[in-house]
Amino acid sequence: MQNIVEVVAEKYKSIKQPKPEFHVFFNDHVNNDFNILFRGIPPNSDYFAAGVPGSFYSRVLPKGSLHLAHCSYALHWLSQVPKEIQDKNSPAYNKGKIHYTGTEKYVVKAYFDQFQRDMDVFLTSRALELVGGGLLIIQMPGLPSGETMFTMTGAGLLHAILGSSLMELAKSGIISEESVDSFNLPQYHPSMEELGKVIERNNNFTVEKVGILNHPMKDLPFDVQRTSLQVRAVMDMILTEHFGEHILDQLFVIYTRKLQENYDVFDKQIRKDADFFLVLKRKFH
Amino acid sequence: MQNIVEVVAEKYKSIKQPKPEFHVFFNDHVNNDFNILFRGIPPNSDYFAAGVPGSFYSRVLPKGSLHLAHCSYALHWLSQVPKEIQDKNSPAYNKGKIHYTGTEKYVVKAYFDQFQRDMDVFLTSRALELVGGGLLIIQMPGLPSGETMFTMTGAGLLHAILGSSLMELAKSGIISEESVDSFNLPQYHPSMEELGKVIERNNNFTVEKVGILNHPMKDLPFDVQRTSLQVRAVMDMILTEHFGEHILDQLFVIYTRKLQENYDVFDKQIRKDADFFLVLKRKFH
Numbered sequence: 247m248q249n250i251v252e253v254v255a256e257k258y259k260s261i262k263q264p265k266p267e268f269h270v271f272f273n274d275h276v277n278n279d280f281n282i283l284f285r286g287i288p289p290n291s292d293y294f295a296a297g298v299p300g301s302f303y304s305r306v307l308p309k310g311s312l313h314l315a316h317c318s319y320a321l322h323w324l325s326q327v328p329k330e331i332q333d334k335n336s337p338a339y340n341k342g343k344i345h346y347t348g349t350e351k352y353v354v355k356a357y358f359d360q361f362q363r364d365m366d367v368f369l370t371s372r373a374l375e376l377v378g379g380g381l382l383i384i385q386m387p388g389l390p391s392g393e394t395m396f397t398m399t400g401a402g403l404l405h406a407i408l409g410s411s412l413m414e415l416a417k418s419g420i421i422s423e424e425s426v427d428s429f430n431l432p433q434y435h436p437s438m439e440e441l442g443k444v445i446e447r448n449n450n451f452t453v454e455k456v457g458i459l460n461h462p463m464k465d466l467p468f469d470v471q472r473t474s475l476q477v478r479a480v481m482d483m484i485l486t487e488h489f490g491e492h493i494l495d496q497l498f499v500i501y502t503r504k505l506q507e508n509y510d511v512f513d514k515q516i517r518k519d520a521d522f523f524l525v526l527k528r529k530f531h
Numbered sequence: 532m533q534n535i536v537e538v539v540a541e542k543y544k545s546i547k548q549p550k551p552e553f554h555v556f557f558n559d560h561v562n563n564d565f566n567i568l569f570r571g572i573p574p575n576s577d578y579f580a581a582g583v584p585g586s587f588y589s590r591v592l593p594k595g596s597l598h599l600a601h602c603s604y605a606l607h608w609l610s611q612v613p614k615e616i617q618d619k620n621s622p623a624y625n626k627g628k629i630h631y632t633g634t635e636k637y638v639v640k641a642y643f644d645q646f647q648r649d650m651d652v653f654l655t656s657r658a659l660e661l662v663g664g665g666l667l668i669i670q671m672p673g674l675p676s677g678e679t680m681f682t683m684t685g686a687g688l689l690h691a692i693l694g695s696s697l698m699e700l701a702k703s704g705i706i707s708e709e710s711v712d713s714f715n716l717p718q719y720h721p722s723m724e725e726l727g728k729v730i731e732r733n734n735n736f737t738v739e740k741v742g743i744l745n746h747p748m749k750d751l752p753f754d755v756q757r758t759s760l761q762v763r764a765v766m767d768m769i770l771t772e773h774f775g776e777h778i779l780d781q782l783f784v785i786y787t788r789k790l791q792e793n794y795d796v797f798d799k800q801i802r803k804d805a806d807f808f809l810v811l812k813r814k815f816h
Contacts, residue, residue: 267593271581280565284584294593296556297582299569308552308579 250314251292268293273306275299301325303367307375314381315372321365321386324432328360331430342423344409345431347402348395361434365444373450378530382451383523385459389437390520396435400516404477405431407508411500412489420496421489429488438522451526459521468513474502535599536577553578558591560584586610588652592660599666600657606650606671609717613645616715627708629694630716632687633680646719650729658735663815667736668808670744674722675805681720685801689762690716692793696785697774705781706774714773723807736811744806753798759787 247270255265270293272283280297287295300306302317303325330338331353338352346353372382387401396402409426416423436444438456445451478498485494505512532555540550555578557568565582572580585591587602588610615623616638623637631638657667672686681687694711701708721729723741730736763783770779790797 269593269596276569277566280569280582281562284561284565284582287584294591295584297565297569297584299572299580299582306579308554311554 247293248291250316255292269296270294271296271298271307271312273298273300273302275301302371303364305371305374309374310377312372312375312380313377314383315376316383316385317368318385319387321368321384322388322433322435324357324360324434325364325367326360327430327432328356330356332428340430341427342409342413343406344412344426344429345396345402345405345433347397347406354396357434358436358440360432361436361440362444365441366448369445369448369450373448373528376528378528380528381454382526382528384526386522387435388441388520388522389435390518391438391458393437393518398515398518399435400512400519401435403508403512403515404473405433407504408477408481408501411497411504414500415493415497421493425489431484438520441522441524445524445526450529452529453524454527455523455525457523459523464517464519468509468516470502470505470509473512474498474505477501533577535601540577554581555579556581556583556592556597558583558585558587560586587656588649590656590659594659595662597657597660597665598662599668600661601668601670602653603670604672606653606669607673607718607720609642609645609719610649610652611645612715612717613641615641617713625715626712627694627698628691629697629711629714630681630687630690630718632682632691639681642719643721643725645717646721646725647729650726651733654730654733654735658733658813661813663813665813666739667811667813669811671807672720673726673805673807674720675803676723676743678722678803683800683803684720685797685804686720688793688797688800689758690718692789693762693766693786696782696789699785700778700782706778710774716769723805726807726809730809730811735814737814738809739812740808740810742808744808749802749804753794753801755787755790755794758797759783759790762786 251268254268258265272280272295274280274283274297276299278299280299283297284295298306302320328338330336331340333339336352336356338350338356340346340350340353343350343353346357348354369382376382389396390399393399397406412421412426412429413423415421416426442453442456445453478494478501482494485497489497536553539553543550557565557580559565559568559582561584563584565584568582569580583591587605613623615621616625618624621637621641623635623641625631625635625638628635628638631642633639654667661667674681675684678684682691697706697711697714698708700706701711727738727741730738763779763786767779770782774782
């Protein structure tokens with residue numbers, strides 16, 4: 247945020263114009279704790295801050311009111327679990343798993359279709375909010391180039407192990423197998439090619455810049471404890487909602503053990519994770 | 532809010548223009564619970580909502596970004612207790628009381644001076660945020676016309692009784708007299724004349740409309756229990772910060788008793804309370 251403000255201020259200085267005022271809108275779900283966010287804003291920040299409640303899979307700002315939108319590690323969360331995944335009569339019914347690994351053709355297709363629909367709504371919403379020529383910056387996890395198997399990425403493997411940990415709990419009789427069958431992660435990690443196609447089809451943006459980000463984490467050895475805690479922090483709410491809070495301690499004991507057992511695979515796999523960086527420009531039509 | 536949206540939408544309809552989109556900014560202190568606010572916004576409301584953290588005695592929005600500002604029962608809260616009030620060497624030192632009743636010349640003046648400074652900052656901040664011709668609507672409690680004694684209003688009497696209840700606690704040795712001397716309410720209830728003068732001196736607004744609001748409460752008999760609970764809800768935070776939470780129950784037992792003892796006075800007095808309603812228009816300079 248501060249970077250953008252400084253760059254624009256510098257630009258105005260170079261063309262001898264008075265520095266503009268900046269208005270920053272922080273968007274998140276209604277249930278995000280906006281007070282923590284607001285208390286974290288430096289008191290003498292160079293911008294006016296506002297909190298905007300609501301899903302980004304909808305309009306959250308008036309037409310043409312935005313010059314730059316930034317979406318950081320959020321777009322891999324789908325608006326919902328694809329319906330077919332939970333339909334026992336569908337070929338995409340995802341029994342015994344909580345996500346896709348990459349081999350289940352119908353399951354992956356159901357996830358991808360949901361991703362396409364969601365991205366289309368996201369892009370159209372932002373297109374309406376942005377001025378012509380406005381920028382949309384996206385950072386999100388994706389599938390590495392040339393890879394087809396999601397489990398071959400660190401993220402995919404983490405999901406697969408969370409699924410098998412839940413199945414282990416089910417086999418001990420602590421939760422039912424049905425409750426695992428009906429639990430699915432609303433996430434999709436697209437390939438850059440898939441992302442490009444969705445953006446092209448939506449037709450509101452031109453792609454100005456594309457990159458793969460290098461995370462400093464990738465150069466560190468795999469840390470079992472930290473990873474287990476991080477996954478728990480991210481998945482806490484969604485697991486609690488479906489299974490209840492009482493299973494969490496036990497689940498993450500199993501989960502941590504399984505991470506340890508797969509240490510070598512992870513230590514190689516997480517090097518493959520791809521974080522996409524895209525700069526899109528709103529067309530003037 | 533809904534009223535304003537409907538009226539403007541109706542206006543656009545009458546001139547055969549498409550309905551504009553509305554952006555509503557809700558401002559409050561950083562520590563206000565914005566999540567409760569956000570959850571209270573109807574999901575299909577006709578406007579986009581945003582929360583704006585920060586004191587209205589400062590800029591909270593970019594220049595010229597606002598068409599209509601509405602400040603509802605908040606402007607009688609000063610930005611701080613006037614310094615002289617707490618200075619033992621000042622003629623305005625407010626020993627044994629927590630507010631002014633209207634007779635203490637220097638105390639009232641210190642409060643009024645603070646009010647003037649605060650209002651000036653408030654008006655200048657809003658003037659910068661509003662477009663030329665934009666409206667500023669103010670609702671606030673004030674001193675009834677022709678009245679000079681604040682204790683002759685319901686609000687003033689409530690404050691006086693809160694002060695004497697604190698002094699009773701001090702006399703029982705539960706809190707120190709010094710702690711009461713150093714506690715003062717950061718509130719000022721101006722007369723319409725004072726308000727007019729401050730607005731004129733600020734010179735950013737013309738007064739379009741002035742009124743005294745009629746509260747339905749005024750026609751009901753004085754309710755001791757309800758009033759005591761309401762005052763406790765409003766003063767809870769400020770009393771807890773200064774005296775600690777442990778005195779509250781005891782304090783409001785005394786307070787309720789004193790309200791009961793003064794029932795007849797209150798029953799007459801609250802009829803005199805004045806709630807001001809002003810519509811100001813941002814000048815084009």
